[in-house]
Amino acid sequence: MGAWHQKEEGKAIIEAVLFDLDGTLLDREKSLITFVSHQYDRLAPKLSSIPKEDYISRFIELDNNGYVWKDKVYKQLINEFNITACSVQELLDDYVSNFKHYCIPFQHLHRMLSELKQQHIKLGMITNGFGQFQLDNIRALGIEQNFEVILISECEGLKKPNLEIFDRALAKLQVRAVSSMFVGDHAINDIEAAKNMGMVAVWKRNDASPTEKADYIIDELSEIPSLVQQGMK
Known part of the structure; x- marks a missing residue:
């Protein structure tokens, strides 16, 4: 189990979890x-x-x-x-x-998504990259059907950290930013952007310098369902 921390602003009621792809779900x-x-x-x-x-x-x-x-x-x-x-x-x-x-997934990917679905959490994905290429990789992981919204930067005409692509995803999911969690591995494109949107930001730890802006830091995808449950208490 990886170490994680939460800032002291208080707990949000999480209705949706959105993910980055490369370095987050896909072990690129x-x-x-x-x-x-x-x-x-x-x-x-x-x-x-x-x-x-x-x-x-x-x-x-x-x-x-x-x-x-x-x-x-x-x-x-x-x-x-x-x-x-x-x-x-x-x-x-x-x-x-x-x-x-x-394409090789990170450990616990399918179980984690299944557990979130069992919690009735809406799922979304926002990834930078070329449309068909990224979609092929998502399908190769066998996870496309789990997501209600998948936004790929080439198809949207803008990319992270532009907040508009986050806003589009939240609008499609019909959830507010404060009720949403974003999980990613990039300090600026994922964590800083999610925080600027008002979302709960979860950094999946990698070899990059740690980001102090994240609300949570995790090492394993299996940690996410418990974070969501804690946020809902």
Whole structure:
């Protein structure tokens, strides 16, 4: 059980829990390492001049936790490793088509969502990224049916931390910000934005610097249902 804390403003009655995707529900780091390893194996005849470990480690570094789109990542890889047998487009197409097959959830994901549904909590998701790509990953995790609202930045024409995308999700769920909890891993896009909306903010701890703005800090998704129950007392 991970450590958590709550500020002293008082407890909210939680009617809805909204989530980020990457780094919150989807273990993107494990998923990406697995994908890149298999991509190298699939394309080994064209990449054999590059040590596999170097290809994987440099990809992860250039990816920058998903904040650099893969066309730039692959262009840099091709330049650095002098890859001539693969084009940027070929590598990018492979990523877009196949990443969904390597999606790994964080532990307790399905049980946590089931427990929240049993508590009659409305569920939503707000994720930055490309529409079909993110939707494919959500479906690969087998969780789409749990959510009443899923907003993806490309489809909405705006992205976190813009508060309008939070406002849209809350409006669709028909809940107030003060009755909602947002769970994410990014200090600005998730936690600071959720707090600015007036939502209860839960930071899923990662290797980034801790954020003092979160109302709660968790290590495991399994902690969320009990936080909701405590908030409802």
